Amino acid sequence: MKEELLSQLAEIVGEDYVSNRPEELYLYSRDPGAQKPRRADYVVMPGTVTEVQQIIMLANREKLAITPMGAGLTLSALTVPLKGGMVMDMKRMNRIIEVNEASRYAVIEAGVTQAVLRAYLEKNHSHLQHSTPESPPTATVAGNILIHGHGHLTPRYGVNSQMVNGMEIVLPTGEVCKLGSCSVSPYWFSRDPLPDLMGLFLGWLGTTGIVTKISIQLFPKPAFRDLLLFVSDSAELIPGIIAELSQINLLENCFIITQEKPKWAQQIFYIIVVSGESEAEFETKKELHNRIFQKHRDKVSPVNEEPALTQLRERFLGVPPFAATAADFRKGGGFEYTGAILPIEVIPQAWQSGIEIAHKYDLMYQLGIQLLPNGHSVMLAYSYPFNRAYEDEAERARGALDDTNRLTLELGGVVWKPELSAQKLILEKMDANTCQLIDRIKKMLDPNDIMNPGNWEVA
Ligand SMILES: Cc1cc2nc3c(=O)[nH]c(=O)nc-3n(C[C@H](O)[C@H](O)[C@H](O)COP(=O)(O)OP(=O)(O)OC[C@H]3O[C@@H](n4cnc5c(N)ncnc54)[C@H](O)[C@@H]3O)c2cc1C
Structure with a gap:
């Protein structure tokens, strides 16, 4: 039957473009995070929308599960099949179909990666950019959008799923x-004023159809860009500063951000990225942000010293920021993070409890807040590094993730890109x-x- x-x-x-060889299935049965492997029976790589349709028709006839996959980099094992069947790897569908300069959007196929779109824009439309996440460059633009991902322009323009103008879907x-x-x-310039059907596919983790094309908004690239850096040791200040920003x-x-190692990084760093089209605009923005922090100078200081300034510039001013090296620093290379989408007022408690959870499981902490649009909420990432070679460390990381997800829900937040156990916690708490x-x-x-x-x- 299998053959x-x-x-x-x-x-x-x-x-x-199809396989059930064990060496290939090995790769599709796990992801780089802490979740345990689960078996995929086949991997299939369609090259066209018609092929996607034909695979779906076959899966319906045979009652075979399909797990859609971009790059499989959520770290929550969302592309590792829960009930066997096939992984549908979208990487062959990698065409950039159109860039509309005037209405500023790109129509791309679902397998286009962050790096490919970025390089294409740099070469052909160098004044335009898309909001780029910190994830590795092989992550797909569609995969990121479909989990309500965040990019480097999120505080200003919105989370990446808000930047979708249109989609082509093959229904189940x-x-x-x-x-x-x-x-x-x-x-492909707008999602309104029509009934907004996009919500049937955003955040559903590939359970409602296969996205084959997507239109994503592009934004002008500023001429000037730099970061300002401030340091404090009080998490209590964070909500007030977010309100002022x-x-x-x-x-x-x-x-x-804060992290346990190196020691100088244990304080709370505010990394403010400012950009402008003219030098005057840029300098004014810097000045206005400096003023906010000056008001708190008894508790927050500007950082102009090394090595912090150079290291944080290298890490955060790039597009994408260089987060992978910051997080994956344990020998053996493994890390997983859970994202807590939180209301502003619970941040101090969420911050302190995150440090306690890491220590409870004898793991190093790394906490990072990304501001969400207009400062209405934040994504607090709790990262737990572990050595993949040691199962007991991975088990502790899973324990810390579970505690953190419970904490997020207790504080009134919502877990982002939830692995299976977190999905269950969310559904238990959800209105019936x-x-x-x-x-x-x-x-x-x-x-x-x-x-x-x-x-x-x-x-
Ligand atoms: C070091 C590191 C840093 C990261 N930083 C960020 C960050 O700054 N911001 C951020 O948002 N994320 C970040 N991530 C998380 C993640 O890597 C990204 O969100 C990434 O863009 C997900 O894309 P992907 O191609 O790997 O998606 P996948 O993991 O392949 O897919 C995500 C989900 O969408 C579904 N799916 C994928 N393609 C389709 C399709 N065509 N049709 C239907 N369903 C589909 C999958 O089944 C899965 O449920 C980071 C990860 C790492 C490892």
């Missing part, structure tokens, strides 16, 4: 659908009618339960 399915898949995509029953202005116009609302980006609505929508779109089954599964 028969393999040859049917090979008829659709060609022999080179095989029909191809266009969403947004592209459903009535050749332009939001009041002037002139940031490009803002991180608030909302759970039912999720269940009904999934059943309506995917009657045979083939799309990434097990995720967002309402008991």
